[in-house]
Amino acid sequence: xxxxxxxxxxxxxxxxxxxxxxxxxxxxxxxxxxxxxxxxxxxxxxxxxxxxxxxxxxxxxxxxxxxxxxxxxxxxxxxxxxxxxxxxxxxxxxxxxxxxxxxxxxxxxxxxxxxxxxxxxxxxxxxxxxxxxxxxxxxxxxxxxxxxxxxxxxxxxxxxxxxxxxxxxxxxxxxxxxxxxxxxxxxxxxxxxxxxxxxxxxxxxxxxxxxxxxxxxxxxxxxxxxxxxxxxxxxxxxxxxxxxxxxxxxxxxxxxxxxxxxxxxxxxxxxxxxxxxxxxxxxxxxxxxxxxxxxxxxxxxxxxxxxxxxxxxxxxxxxxxxxxxxxxxxxxxxxxxxxxxxxxxxxxxxxxxxxxxxxxxxxxxxx
Numbered sequence: 001x002x003x004x005x006x007x008x009x010x011x012x013x014x015x016x017x018x019x020x021x022x023x024x025x026x027x028x029x030x031x032x033x034x035x036x037x038x039x040x041x042x043x044x045x046x047x048x049x050x051x052x053x054x055x056x057x058x059x060x061x062x063x064x065x066x067x068x069x070x071x072x073x074x075x076x077x078x079x080x081x082x083x084x085x086x087x088x089x090x091x092x093x094x095x096x097x098x099x100x101x102x103x104x105x106x107x108x109x110x111x112x113x114x115x116x117x118x119x120x121x122x123x124x125x126x127x128x129x130x131x132x133x134x135x136x137x138x139x140x141x142x143x144x145x146x147x148x149x150x151x152x153x154x155x156x157x158x159x160x161x162x163x164x165x166x167x168x169x170x171x172x173x174x175x176x177x178x179x180x181x182x183x184x185x186x187x188x189x190x191x192x193x194x195x196x197x198x199x200x201x202x203x204x205x206x207x208x209x210x211x212x213x214x215x216x217x218x219x220x221x222x223x224x225x226x227x228x229x230x231x232x233x234x235x236x237x238x239x240x241x242x243x244x245x246x247x248x249x250x251x252x253x254x255x256x257x258x259x260x261x262x263x264x265x266x267x268x269x270x271x272x273x274x275x276x277x278x279x280x281x282x283x284x285x286x287x288x289x290x291x292x293x294x295x296x297x298x299x300x301x302x303x304x305x306x307x308x309x310x311x312x313x314x315x316x317x318x319x320x321x322x323x324x325x326x327x328x329x330x331x332x333x334x335x336x337x338x339x340x341x342x343x344x345x346x347x348x349x350x351x352x353x354x355x356x357x358x359x360x361x362x363x364x365x366x367x
Contacts, residue, residue, distance in 0.1 A: 031175030033108060033291045034153055040105040041151040041159060047098050066093075071149030071156060077252070077353055081183045081343065082239060083125075083164040088144030102145050106161060109170060109179070114287035120201045121165050121186055128164075128187065156358055165343075171354025173361040177292050180348040181236075184287070187341040189334065190316075202342050204283045205332055209321045212276035213309045216264075223264040230311030230318040234331040235259050236347045256349050261324045263308030277302045280323060284330050284346050300328050316340065327351070 045068060067089040069075060075087040091099060110118060122140045143163030151157050156173040165185030171178045186201035200206075216224055233241035236255040240247050266277050281300060285293045304325040311319035318335045329347045334340070350356045 028291055030177050030291050033289060034172050034175050034177060036108040037105065037172065038151040038153055040101060040108055041147055044098060044101040044105060045147065067145060067147055069146055069148050071158065073148060076148050076158060079162060079167045079169055079181055081165055081167050081185055083142065086144055088146035091143050092141035109288060111286055111289050117184055117287060118166060121184060124186055124201060125164050156361060158354065169353060171357060173354065173357050176357055178351050178354040178357050179288055179292060180346055180352050182346040185343045187337060189340050189342040202344060205344055206334065206342065208276055208280045208283065209332055210313060212273060213313050215273050220264055224307060225309045226262050227310040230320040230335045231333060232335050234333050234343050234345050236329055236331055236345055261306035263306050266305045266307055267303040274302060277305065277323065
């Protein structure tokens, strides 16, 4: 008998494989992906403008201002990865048609690997819904979609899909796409009991980091391990982990000044050790389609990165690591639940929320 998580993941993975092969064969570009996103987003927005597609009761709940926000709305940078009410159209309030269109929009963004990670993270929230009683919204349907601005093949617009342990932030302009901040988390990261015991979400990110730190000799470890205790959460987030509250807005970008490259320079590692770094970076970025991920991969020189570790190097014990360069930052934190609760984030110092993309588009438009 196949578990629901396994069945759902297989179904999600099956269809995009053909599309992925087509993209790889015919060499589609970010401009092509932009048009796919525009088509999917417009179809979704059209369901709000046609009362015939929903009953009167549904139309009362599914209001246009839940989904459609302006490009300069302050909520565009209010990303989060913990269970809370937020702006956007909740999956549980969508019609069946809207849910289908939401997943079609996600299909335009994610690789097959990324789709599996995303659906597994969402399904894990159903486990928490059954096992945790903390008064916070849980479950597969507690995820929000927001569209900022008017979908366009050239003019700037953005969209976001997020909820507990998931925040995908997409910005588009001039046929180009950015995807940071990008957050994926998992709890239980390893399912401890039942039919799915042993299934691990975000396994590669954890195992590759540990393999890298364990490959170091004593002198290299002394340069790499910067603290014996792991932090309670990532540093480049907007959550105060000690008090479990949102940081004041003026503190959201403080990490750009306070989070500096630490640990050992990747350039000082052996070729086999640098290969671990390449695999980590590839695992993180290829969550997204090749048209998106390839441009990022080409822009990152791993020899410009530093690798830092905190906490235990043993499995199922709290630990943290970070790869950081001039612009690329990836944090992996596994502190809660005795090392069974993962938070990961990929950030760009210059490109979060499309900042560099929008600045470039503005300059081109005003020549």
